[in-house]
Amino acid sequence: MTQEVQNLVNQGKMLPLMEEFYTIQGEGFHKGTAAYFVRIGGCDVGCHWCDVKESWIAQLHPPTETEKIVANAKQYSKTIVVTGGEPLTWDMTELTKQLKAEGMSIHIETSGAYELTGEWDWICLSPKKMKLPTQGVYDKANELKCIIYNKDDFRFAEEQAEKVNGDCILYLQPEWSKRDKVVPMIVDYVMANPKWKVSLQTHKYLNIP
Numbered sequence: 001m002t003q004e005v006q007n008l009v010n011q012g013k014m015l016p017l018m019e020e021f022y023t024i025q026g027e028g029f030h031k032g033t034a035a036y037f038v039r040i041g042g043c044d045v046g047c048h049w050c051d052v053k054e055s056w057i058a059q060l061h062p063p064t065e066t067e068k069i070v071a072n073a074k075q076y077s078k079t080i081v082v083t084g085g086e087p088l089t090w091d092m093t094e095l096t097k098q099l100k101a102e103g104m105s106i107h108i109e110t111s112g113a114y115e116l117t118g119e120w121d122w123i124c125l126s127p128k129k130m131k132l133p134t135q136g137v138y139d140k141a142n143e144l145k146c147i148i149y150n151k152d153d154f155r156f157a158e159e160q161a162e163k164v165n166g167d168c169i170l171y172l173q174p175e176w177s178k179r180d181k182v183v184p185m186i187v188d189y190v191m192a193n194p195k196w197k198v199s200l201q202t203h204k205y206l207n208i209p
């Protein structure tokens, strides 16, 4: 990568773009809603069950001008979901400013591991034990989506629920490979603790991206 491109990436004017696709938001509060997904490469959180490990190494994904991402996205949908990788690895100011200027509703899927940048209409925080969220993300999250892989994840979810703002909607989502085992545990937990709701990865049942 040339120094010039590196500088633009550092400023968030170019971003390592892994893939973009028009689909239905499968998870959380906006599940069932058509949206254009922009997946930005780069993540060093290291979840062993991550379903997009191909996203982790930023260098494998071409630095792409934010203008180009926006020009493409606006042809598909008024609702854009920025995900990754971990999008907050990068400065999201430019991308969200330009999407907003086009009147789009912009959502982020984040672990919150890095400082919140950008202006968002919806923030989905999915915290991870290995790299806890920064305070700014807890303060602004619209939904908290905790992944349940084993029993200890319920304890972690309660700990995380203490840290988010009072309006944040609380979800428990089964880790996909453990779904047969953990779905019954989640069902019982939500009935006993109704401040939580169930979130499923419905796109995987629909066989869509």
Ligand SMILES: C[S@@+](CC[C@H](N)C(=O)[O-])C[C@H]1O[C@@H](n2cnc3c(N)ncnc32)[C@H](O)[C@@H]1O
Binding pocket: 043, 049, 050, 051, 052, 083, 084, 085, 086, 087, 109, 110, 111, 112, 125, 126, 145, 147, 173, 174, 175, 176, 177, 201
């Ligand atoms: C791939 S991550 C990318 C965004 C960001 N790095 C994050 O973790 O929130 C998108 C969402 O998928 C969830 N996820 C990843 N792998 C999963 C799996 N195997 N089962 C269930 N949810 C998963 C994450 O927790 C997150 O909510």
Ligand SMILES: Nc1nc2[nH]cc(C(=O)O)c2c(=O)[nH]1
Binding pocket: 023, 024, 025, 026, 027, 083, 084, 109, 203, 208, 209
């Ligand atoms: N349909 C669909 N919904 C999603 N919600 C969050 C996703 C993600 O990987 O961030 C995702 C995804 O990959 N596909």
Ligand code: SF4
Binding pocket: 043, 044, 045, 046, 047, 050, 051, 052, 053, 055, 084, 085, 086, 111, 128
């Ligand atoms: S933080 Fe997100 S992208 Fe990174 S490893 Fe975990 S689930 Fe995957």
Ligand SMILES: [Mg+2]
Binding pocket: 051, 052
């Ligand atoms: Mg996904």
